Amino acid sequence: TTTIDFSSCSMILVFVSIVSPAAERLRYILGDDDDLHTPTLFTEMDTLQHDGDELEWKESARWVKFEEKVEEGGERWSKPHVSTLSLHSLFELRTCLQTGAVLLDLEGYSLPQIVDDVIEKQIEDGMIGLEMRDKISFVLLRKHRHQTKKPIHRSLADMGKSGSSAREYSDSCLHFLSHRSMNDIADAPSTDQLKNKFMKKIPRDAEASNVLVGEVDFLDKPFVAFVRLSQATTLGGLTEVPVPTRFLFILLGPPGKAKSYNEIGRAIATLMVDDLFSDVAYRARDREDLIAGIDEFLDEVIVLPPGEWDPKIRIEPPKKVPSADKRKSVFSLNELGQMNGTAGGGGGLSDDEEMPVPHELGEELAFTGRFCGGLYLDIKRKLPWLASDFYEGFHIQSISAVLFIYLGCITNAITFGGLLGDATDNYQGVMESFLGTSLAGTVFCLFSGQPLIILSSTGPILIFEKLLFEFSKSNGIDYMELRLWIGLHSCIQCFFLVATDASYIIKYMTRFTEEGFSSLISFIFISDAIKKMIGAFKYYPINTDFKPDYITAYKCECMAPEPSEFILALDWTQLSKKECVKYGGSLVGKSCKYVPDLALMSFILFFGTYSMTVSLKKFKFSRYFPTKLRKLISDFSIFMSIMTFVGLDMFMGLKTPKLIVPTEFKPTRSDRGWVVLPFGKNPWWVYLASFVPALLVTILIFMDQQISAVIVNRKENKLKKGCGYHLDLLWVGVLMAVCSFMGLPWYVAATVISIAHIDSLKMESESSAPGEQPQFLGVREQRLTGILVFVLTGVSIFLAPILQFIPMPVLYGVFLYMGVASLSGIQFWDRIKLYMMPSKHQPDFAYLRHVPLRRVHLFTLVQIMCLVVLWVLKSTFLAIIFPVMILGLMVVRKMLDMVFSQHDLAWLDDLLPEKEKKTKDDEKKKKTKKKCKVVDDSEDEVGVALEWWLRVVCVS
């Protein structure tokens, strides 16, 4: 029964460049006062309900940003969803505003007065007759029932009395002519309003717009009014929440068209919460401005074809919506028309020229050219944050982070402590490892440039110590003294690197290098965890031949040694396994080699901890329980998993291997003290010669430290307090010297644990408007969690009675989780997964829209091959120069410039710094010279060196 005739629409076409009058108007009203901030609008739509003979306004939907609808019958709020409108209703709304009353900046203090004014205006304009005044007023002043309230209770007694017709109100309202009692609206906000918890979802400065639509039988044409009050005013129980009303849209019409009215109401409500239209509504000077606002809205709408979409589906709010500022800028910047034709989005060519945001390099890595220039800037940058670095640590999330990282650190300390003890004949053992971790970590977290980095022993250092110890032993050189001198030399070399701003070199590290390195470290973590688990099956061999019925055949007896001359007065059968071996006895029996249950129990603990952690982490995205509880569960997932499986282990009571920390504060070897003296044990030339191995240590530390720092400082982590590569290196150097003097292990940044630290401190916005996605805000940058972790590590010797309940397999499960978790979110890993996906199922990654799939696969393949080579090298003695191999990755990356276009690399990786300025030149050059690119001007040494090397490669 209702259609729009498009045939008379006059249109200004693509082919003529003219700014429409609508846009002209908008530019005028929006362009002027850019500083004027318009409040957020909360919109409520109430529809007129005929409940028997009573009339009331019932809330049917509300908008903060997205639509929430009252489910009919459901008496509940729907999920927030995108308002899908019909084009029809928008055009009808447009006509409504063209023909109805528009009252802008009305002085209003109460609803009755406003209603009077509106009706007066309509009568003045000759839109309605005088006789309608009271009927309309009666209807508009009926009580408003909001969704928070239960439906009106009707007792049985009431039902008996009122058998009268539903249409009686039109008579009854005549009886109340000009009475104020016909007003059901209170002046002050009700307790229901004040108690409404929805208030916290609405910004403080918000104002309300109320949409009232309904059908009444006394009208034969619609009664439409759009009101803007000069001041936002609380109009009693009009709105669900105690928010002052600024706008009022009224549509009453003859019966039979309720659906259409409803749709028109939804259309104006959706417009009112539109950022652009609400600005227009606030600043409109007349009716035409509002209509121009609608026209502009219409020009930007996204249209879904009726045959490809079911209008009944509620569209979930998107993760991101285009910013309002961008839309508004069209008007202020005189760039109208830019927006047109972009709605095709997914389909159109509109994203054709887009390039990814380039990798930003801050001043942190600029080469100052001054002595200690970088260090000075680092300190200058970090100093102002010092206080906040502490008070910002007070948050519940910090507790979970501390527990998580603490457990990771002590597991690491014990593992490396044990390995170092083996490698150095206990010169550095578990005790040294604990003390060193605690000392180095605390100092670094207190004073470093990036306190989110967690220091730890790393593999290369371990290998170096092992080689060094063997060398000393075989050459009769005192190991501890030699080590002290290497540490001192290395410390001085670090200072030199700091003073010369050498860290700036790492700006040549792109995503390719970063992700290659961190993936490799993650794989090592994962493989170590699994290796340790498999170790349990070797350490506790299972007797697979065991037959329950032949239990009588299984025993293990200690037999006295054959030449019984040496037999002590021992009851050999009473000796334990160890004692038996100790006293020279031999163990005889089928069960000697085997340990029952422990291997399988270890596996259950290991795998259980890992899978439970993964499941609980995912629980954040489940539908169950309120958001806050889910977040808590997700934050404490590791802690909860550890507790569960420690509990299970205690319940089972099996002697699984437990975490044993040293309980006494003394060096592992009794023949060494806490201080290593620099002179006296080795010849003088050793003091000088140790410069050479120190150089290797320095490179090793430099690379390991700075690449971890780059990964931590990734732009995806949205760090706000800046970093301090030079300052970090300074402290690593200082700690080298201190640790060497005390005979403690050396420490550098540990990639995986640092990533875990960051992950456990990630912040998300409390979503404000219903349906809006929480945004990743950044990381809780502070020094407190790190300091606490390492102080706790230090006092672990007192916590031994508690820690001894934690089985090692549980901790290996945590390690496995750390390794796997640090892989997620790495683009490289996403790209590996693409190999296994048919292209139609691949996620809509930005780079897949722009780079051909085979190029993406090729790029991934190169990365995989690099990792395989590194993995193989790592398994040889070359592991010692492992961090140096990163340089190799950087060279490979440089060579990729010849295989991939800068466009592809920009999407898959970042562009190398010196390229940025001449990307465009390069692209042009590529057209003619494809085979071997010659770069003419390079500003810096590294660039030149790499370039030179490539040229050699190209030529040969």
Next chain:
Amino acid sequence: TTTIDFSSCSMILVFVSIVSPAAERLRYILGDDDDLHTPTLFTEMDTLQHDGDELEWKESARWVKFEEKVEEGGERWSKPHVSTLSLHSLFELRTCLQTGAVLLDLEGYSLPQIVDDVIEKQIEDGMIGLEMRDKISFVLLRKHRHQTKKPIHRSLADMGKSGSSAREYSDSCLHFLSHRSMNDIADAPSTDQLKNKFMKKIPRDAEASNVLVGEVDFLDKPFVAFVRLSQATTLGGLTEVPVPTRFLFILLGPPGKAKSYNEIGRAIATLMVDDLFSDVAYRARDREDLIAGIDEFLDEVIVLPPGEWDPKIRIEPPKKVPSADKRKSVFSLNELGQMNGTAGGGGGLSDDEEMPVPHELGEELAFTGRFCGGLYLDIKRKLPWLASDFYEGFHIQSISAVLFIYLGCITNAITFGGLLGDATDNYQGVMESFLGTSLAGTVFCLFSGQPLIILSSTGPILIFEKLLFEFSKSNGIDYMELRLWIGLHSCIQCFFLVATDASYIIKYMTRFTEEGFSSLISFIFISDAIKKMIGAFKYYPINTDFKPDYITAYKCECMAPEPSEFILALDWTQLSKKECVKYGGSLVGKSCKYVPDLALMSFILFFGTYSMTVSLKKFKFSRYFPTKLRKLISDFSIFMSIMTFVGLDMFMGLKTPKLIVPTEFKPTRSDRGWVVLPFGKNPWWVYLASFVPALLVTILIFMDQQISAVIVNRKENKLKKGCGYHLDLLWVGVLMAVCSFMGLPWYVAATVISIAHIDSLKMESESSAPGEQPQFLGVREQRLTGILVFVLTGVSIFLAPILQFIPMPVLYGVFLYMGVASLSGIQFWDRIKLYMMPSKHQPDFAYLRHVPLRRVHLFTLVQIMCLVVLWVLKSTFLAIIFPVMILGLMVVRKMLDMVFSQHDLAWLDDLLPEKEKKTKDDEKKKKTKKKCKVVDDSEDEVGVALEWWLRVVCVS
């Protein structure tokens, strides 16, 4: 630079009821010939590319139903997505059609000729000058490059030669004036076209519409043409696939507006695949008809507000789209305008009056009133399907179903066989269980009305046998003979029930009863599986005090009994545990009580099988691997999990409990044969008195059988071949008698295994158009899988060497999976989950839109309480009448009529049959008489009985 001025649109508003001229036109052209079928349109959009100095048409998007775009740079197809258009482009398209050339029913045999005709027409109309003829023709006849082809290869040599300007073509084309060589288009389809695998996604009768858009620098206003050929013609390499072209849309325009042209092209392409518009396009008589089609399209579009949606997001195709017929019916039925205002959908009131589809009761359960009337209908219904019941079983899916159900069946046979053996002193043991299962199952699957039902022993029968055996033993009555007579009586009673169509009673079973029963059975399955698992920990106790070091202290020795008079010449230490106990020795030692590893290994096998099955089932929805492989993995998930964990078990080599089937064909007790004689052992009155226990057995069997049948025949399963409640019961009765004669257990339908059977045979459509969701088509209804399962069960005694590798915990894992899987998809279970979800996270279930949440929760609570009561009863001796308790559920359901409105029940449950006719009356009555509803007319006995009972309850 381009805007639409809406201000001059004249609109016919809601408030005036006039059918628009557009709709009038459409009704005229669409309403006439309803029988004319229009082919599906495949639409391809090609854009003009300036590749250096070459011009070519490059495919940029295609549509079967949804849009697939060629990713720029990506050189790949995007995922199919909903075409999001801008309103702007639609209006521009409208203007294009108003001003451009429209050639309908052009006689076209080749592209050059068509192009000539189009240009001629434009020149005639004075739209373009003569001098444009050749230039336009040259451009339009350039080669078309489709996405299937690799980009044109350019050798280095070529690059050297052609350094000329990109704009040279306009000159060069002049050289080829009036040459046919300027035509790059071949006449016959190329091999690329013929080889294109995409063809299988396009219906056979499809025709193509080609959209060509591009910018050229010699035009100063756009050149637009819409061509419909009188016959669909293959125009050489124009289209990617060898589909004949029917429509051609050409838009060439001056440079600088490529984006706009592109959007217009997308708009017409989207319109061409719209069901309604394509009909219009096929039947349009003139330009105005096409424009009317656009107007109608515009009137139905769904609009997303620009501030709430990012146009860059590609919208995934919805699961379901509104059917085109519904949209078209508007015109044929003169109901225009019905569609208007419904686009609000999710938000609007449009779904207000909807009621769920009522529970359909076919003739299967009609009361015929004739002797064996129902049975006769059952046979008549099933007979025509007999042949297809066999040949439709030949499908790969059947293999996985057979393996899955077979393993379930033998596990069940072994479990129940063992329990029955214990209960009846081995009168019925594992051997009888296997034979009976095989015999009963095969016969039932061959002849029954619903061969998807799997027969099995059930709990109530087991309890009955146990009580009966104890009774016989204590009263000196021969158990087997008594059992035979009970079976015979019960068989006759079943025949009586069949003859009198008694099964019609189960039409009073609604979703409430069905889901209550099947949830309960599922919970029993789950709890049994877990109980059995826990049993392993009791059966193989773990020595939790074991200290690896004190292995010497653990032994278990067999000691000769104290009074050593009786000592045989035995080496007591060499005896096994069993032998030791047998000869009266005592076991002494710390390890006697314990069995290492087996309990934990059992747990790993149990939990592993379950979780792997769940993960693999879910794998169907993952992104990895092609759809077919994923489906295969999902179909064979149970088999693969079993194989994996059987493999793990073999690898570990532990003596976990294995599946042991009997290997010899003889009764478990040697003192009984395969036939039970009816007379001779008991006094004569026992033959008559056994009528009474037989009555209990009959009710038990009737309820258990028919409720399982109802669950299997659920409308959600979309069974097409009908069912046969009476026929089923007949065969269950016959089998009762046969099994009694042979001394085999009795069999009825097993709910959980039957559901598993159905689940493993579900069919989905191969999705046709890209992006269309596969639809659930129904179940592979046939007799073959069932027969195979039971034949395999029968020959299991020969499969013993293979089956003995399967550990029991693996099978318990399968049981757990069956129990959990049969819970999924049950609305009751969904509603239980709602308790734990905050309302904003709840899924968009239809009933949640219509029934208040607290009513939903109340309904669920009633169900939960019923189940708890049933569970408690089941744990007592009342378990024997367990299926009878279903009657109790039906009574509760009847009482719910007083608590819930018919509207709510229609959404949450089904309406009870006798209510259907007077639902509306009832609703009115409710308004006045709320407390106790009096029902006046009830046609049938059960209804009357329930009604009467309720009346008593109400009054008291």
